[in-house]
Each structure stands twice: as structure tokens, then as C-alpha cells.
Amino acid sequence: MGIRDQLGKDLAGLQAASAAGLQTVSAEVTDVTDEGTVHLRMMGADLYDVPCTDAYRNRKAGDIVAVRRGAVPVVLWRLGADPAETDQTTTEQIAVQASLDVQVVRAATYGTGAPAGSGWQQATEVHVRKVDGRLELYFKVASIADPSPGTPDVPVPKPVTIPPDDSGSWRNGRPDEYASAPTQGDWTGGGNRRGGWFYGSAIQNACAGKTVAKMQVKFTRRRGTGANARRPLHLYLHDHASPPSGQLDLDDGPEELLSLAVGATGTATLPASWRSQLASGAAKGLAIYASGSRDYLAVTGGRITITFSA
Known part of the structure; x- marks a missing residue:
């Protein structure tokens, strides 16, 4: 065997050994710890306090994850379906709750004279109540110059x-x-x-x-x-x-x-x-x-x- 052939064989062997050292396997998360690490069930054995990359988010027991083997195994990411739909639902729920938390009055001003501009209606009585920690206002007017917006449903109390x-x-x-x-x-x-x-x-x-x-x-x-x-x-x-x-x-x-x-x-x-x-x-x-x-x-x-x- 020539020197060139031997060198090629040696390099191929080193590449195979390196690939084996970086082998990735799947495992099941059994627990998430107080320190952000996870416990795993991997290849029939229990592993404790395995660190995770930032790519593995929303960690929970039961997840199937990809793990890089080695002296210090590391969880790389979660395996499974595309989480886009779940993320969208969660984002929509947060947006709805945020909108309920915002007061609906755009501006509040005052002065000694009548307000400038058109479209104002004089209120003869003002009523107020608090629903789920937010104020609701009702103004009694002498006549309806512009239809009133509808009253929103009372929101479910926040957790x-x-x-x-x-x-x-x-x-x-x-x-x-x-x-x-x-x-x-x-x-x-x-x-x-x-x-x-x-x-x-x-x-x-x-x-x-x-x-x-x-x-x-x-x-x-x-x-x-x-x-x-x-x-x-x-x-x-x-x-x-x-x-x-x-x-x-x-x-x-x-x-x-x-x-x-x-x-x-x-x-x-x-x-x-x-x-x-x-x-x-x-x-x-x-x-x-x-x-x-x-x-x-x-x-x-x-x-x-x-x-x-x-």
C-alpha cells in the first residue's frame, strides 16, 4: 500500500471516529428541573440533569428530543410536528387578554368651556362600574346624534x-x-x-x-x-x-x-x-x-x- 493510500485510509478512520463521537440519538424527557436541565430516559437508562441548548424551548415531560451523545450529553432540540399552529394559538390568546386589559377611552380632557370640534354629545348623567378590575363608563345623553357602540361581553375573570x-x-x-x-x-x-x-x-x-x-x-x-x-x-x-x-x-x-x-x-x-x-x-x-x-x-x-x- 502506498503512502497516499495509507493517508487516505487514516483520514477516513478519523472521520468515522469523529462522526461516532457526535452521534445523535432520541430520548424521552421525564422531568424538567428547577435549574432548566432535564431528566431523560435514553436507551433504557435514566439520565439526570442533562443540559439543553437554547433551541429547546417550552420544555416539558413527555417530549421526544434529539440528544448529542458524549461524555456530557446535550439536548439539541425537540422532535415532532411543526409548533407554528400551537404558537399562533398561544399568541392570539395573549393578544386577546392584552386587549381586554386596555381601557377603551382614547383620550380624557377637560376645560371651563364647551369642547372644540364636532360630534360631541352632552351627558346629563355619568354611570361607572368595575368589571374584572377595569372601569366601564355609561353616559346618559339627551338625544342620540350618533349611534352608541355596543357593549362588549363581560370577560371571563383572568387566572x-x-x-x-x-x-x-x-x-x-x-x-x-x-x-x-x-x-x-x-x-x-x-x-x-x-x-x-x-x-x-x-x-x-x-x-x-x-x-x-x-x-x-x-x-x-x-x-x-x-x-x-x-x-x-x-x-x-x-x-x-x-x-x-x-x-x-x-x-x-x-x-x-x-x-x-x-x-x-x-x-x-x-x-x-x-x-x-x-x-x-x-x-x-x-x-x-x-x-x-x-x-x-x-x-x-x-x-x-x-x-x-x-
């Missing part, structure tokens, strides 16, 4: 997000000063923990006079608590407006609405019966509780987003 006033953990019937975040289960044999989030009367006040369509709560699982793999949150209702000095009582539950791996962030939709109790004030907040070490974990967050239908 509201309510953060907890306080949170904590309880162990052996009293507050647990050693747990800095709501915790469930027992890792060391010192007794099972239960955690709670407290909202005062904020949820009930936000729902007064409205029809609740959905309530969702967002949690993030703390790192360094229990096994890395996904574990369910055992959720309960409670009736405490603020942290009790004794035991944290547990009411309806448990419901396993959400499972999180270490560092992961997720959102749970509360059952209809739960949102009714929270809206009426019969229940005041949320709690977690588990027995033993299998589902031991600590959770932060607890922000409740309420969506209304009327």
Missing part, C-alpha cells in the same frame, strides 16, 4: 396565582425545626414527617363570586432528599389558615397527582371536590404525608393557579 403565606414540616405531633421545606416520609428513623402549605383566606377571597374551572399547584422537589428516581407526592387537604403549634391535621386524601424525580418541577391539577372546598373556605391549604423511606422527599413551591369560567 390568578396565589403563593403560600407560609409552609413547614411536622414530626411527632409538633413543628419540625430541622426540616427547612415541607417533607413527607422518614429517612432516618426519627418518625414520619408531614408538610403543609398555608394561604390564609387568599384562596377563598380570590374565588368569591366567581365560578372556578380549574386549580393547579406547582411544586419543585428538593435535591438531596431521598432517592433520585421519581417518587409520588401523597397530597392531602388541611383546614389550617396558618401553621399550627401542634399537629398538622390531614383531611381529604391522599391523592397521588404528581411524581417528581430529584430537582424536577411539576404541576398537579386538583380534583373538582378539592377546588370546591378550597374555594368555599371549607379547606384552607395543602399537605403531604408518607410513611417510611420509599417515598421520602422534600418539596418547595406550592403556588396555586386558579382558572375561572365565569
